[in-house]
Ligand code: SF4
């Protein structure tokens with residue numbers, strides 16, 4: 001049976017993921033504009049694809065609202081290619097977020113400090 005996807009952006013119980021989605025959107029927009037990608041509306045095709053992918057991952061996150069930041073995740077549901085793309089975006093946009101979106105930026109740093117949960121029956125991955 002397919003897993004149910006929750007429309008979390010309109011449900012207050014999912015406030016953390018909704019905030020994380022806003023953070024990712026702000027970072028991808030900053031990156032797209034900062035690199036002057038052509039045909040932005042407001043994102044270019046590649047950045048729009050990356051944002052849609054990140055949105056789907058967030059909607060289906062096995063941890064729900066208890067999720068860690070994806071960088072600290074013990075599961076890593078992103079494909080290798082998308083994981084590298086979002087890593088590049090976040091590395092570039094992270095420092096710039098503090099000026100443009102200070103509140104989202106502070107929450108992102110705080111979430112990053114939370115211990116990463118593991119799924120039942122799965123031992124945590126060893127640090128690389
Ligand atoms: S990488 Fe981990 S925390 Fe991020 S959406 Fe996937 S399962 Fe959830």
Ligand SMILES: [Zn+2]
Nearest residue numbers: 032037044047
């Ligand atoms: Zn772009």
